[in-house]
Amino acid sequence: MESRLLCCPGCGGPITLHSPATIFVNCLFCKNTLLFDKDWKVFGKVAELPPEITPLQVGTNGTFLNEVLTIIGRRRMRWTDGYWTEWYASFSKGKGAWIAEAQGLWMIAYPVETEMSRGEFEALTVASSVKAAGKQFAVNDIKIAKCLGSEGELPVISSPNEELKSIDASNTNGDFLSLESGQDEHGKSRVSAYVGRYVAFGDFHFKNLRHLDGW
Ligand SMILES: [Zn+2]
Numbered sequence: 628m629e630s631r632l633l634c635c636p637g638c639g640g641p642i643t644l645h646s647p648a649t650i651f652v653n654c655l656f657c658k659n660t661l662l663f664d665k666d667w668k669v670f671g672k673v674a675e676l677p678p679e680i681t682p683l684q685v686g687t688n689g690t691f692l693n694e695v696l697t698i699i700g701r702r703r704m705r706w707t708d709g710y711w712t713e714w715y716a717s718f719s720k721g722k723g724a725w726i727a728e729a730q731g732l733w734m735i736a737y738p739v740e741t742e743m744s745r746g747e748f749e750a751l752t753v754a755s756s757v758k759a760a761g762k763q764f765a766v767n768d769i770k771i772a773k774c775l776g777s778e779g780e781l782p783v784i785s786s787p788n789e790e791l792k793s794i795d796a797s798n799t800n801g802d803f804l805s806l807e808s809g810q811d812e813h814g815k816s817r818v819s820a821y822v823g824r825y826v827a828f829g830d831f832h833f834k835n836l837r838h839l840d841g842w
Contacts (some may be wrong), residue, residue, distance in 0.1 A: 636661065637669045645699045646717040648782040651813045652700075660777070660786055664812045674776030674787040676703050681728055682836040684715050685779040687834040691735065695719040696831070698726070700779030706772040706793075715781050723782060725821060726831070733831075736805055736823030738782075748794070748808060748818045757796050757804060760822045764796035764804040783809060783819065801825065 633642040633652070640656030650663040653673045662670040679701070687698040700715040714726040716735075725736045739760040751757065755766045771794050777785035794806040805821045 630671075632825040633661075633667060635659070636667050644717075644780060645697060646723055646780055646782070647657065648717075648723050648781040649699075651777065651781045651784050651786075653778060662784060664814075667816070670784075671786050676701075676776045676778055678837075679707050679712055680839070681712070682839045683726070683833070684835075684837040687833055687835050689831040691716075691718075691826075692829050695725075698779075700777060700781040700785075700798050702777040702781060703775040704772045704793075706770045710775075710823065715779070717780075724823070732825050733828050734803070734823050734825050736803070736821035739805075739822045741818055741820035743778055743806070743818045743820070745816050745818060748783060748792075748806060751806075757806070759804050759806075759820050762798060762800075762802055762804075764798050764802070766794055768795040769793075784812065785787045 630643050631644045633644055635642055635654045635657060637654055637659040640654055642652060642654055652661050654661060657836050658673040660670045660673055661667050683698055684741035685698055686702060689696055696716040698714050699717045701712055703710060703712050716726050717723050727734055741759055753766050757764045757766060761771060770793050772791055774785050774787060774789040776787045792808045796804040802822060802824055807819045809817060809819060810815045835841050
């Protein structure tokens with residue numbers, strides 16, 4: 628994994644970037660969030676996030692399917708019925724993925740290309756059928772979520788109060804699809820798609836975990 632050094636446009640502090648996909652990062656020195664849109668710019672203020680009740684932290688590394696990974700960021704989301712956290716992992720071969728825990732199950736989701744327009748996305752309802760990454764899925768859940776804040780480096784804008792629509796779909800092979808509305812770094816509306824599966828925590832062979840009583 629090749630890292631590069633960024634000079635914070637807010638305070639001049641050094642920020643090490645670990646992923647070529649990073650467009651959003653927090654500065655630890657001036658507590659600004661920075662967005663890359665042709666150049667790095669100050670985007671807003673960092674929202675302090677509470678610690679997670681998981682052993683993961685930014686800096687945790689591991690191996691998944693024989694590829695080295697490092698957790699480089701997280702974002703915390705809220706919806707009407709609760710909260711969830713997504714961890715962004717950078718892989719040694721340059722590809723990134725989201726890792727999340729839900730009700731004790733772990734999942735990994737990789738970004739995939741999608742041709743879906745915002746109109747097609749908005750027209751989806753529960754049980755709609757969707758195709759992504761050459762696979763067929765059925766929608767099981769649609770919710771509106773708000774980003775509460777982020778830490779570290781992320782490939783998406785993750786500013787506090789950024790609202791998005793999140794659509795979950797799955798198929799009988801155990802794959803799931805996550806679709807998300809949002810905007811790209813130029814402020815243009817876009818639909819992001821991620822395809823993933825459930826995995827066992829042990830499959831990640833994590834090291835440098837946060838100490839947590841009971842784990
Ligand atoms: Zn700064």
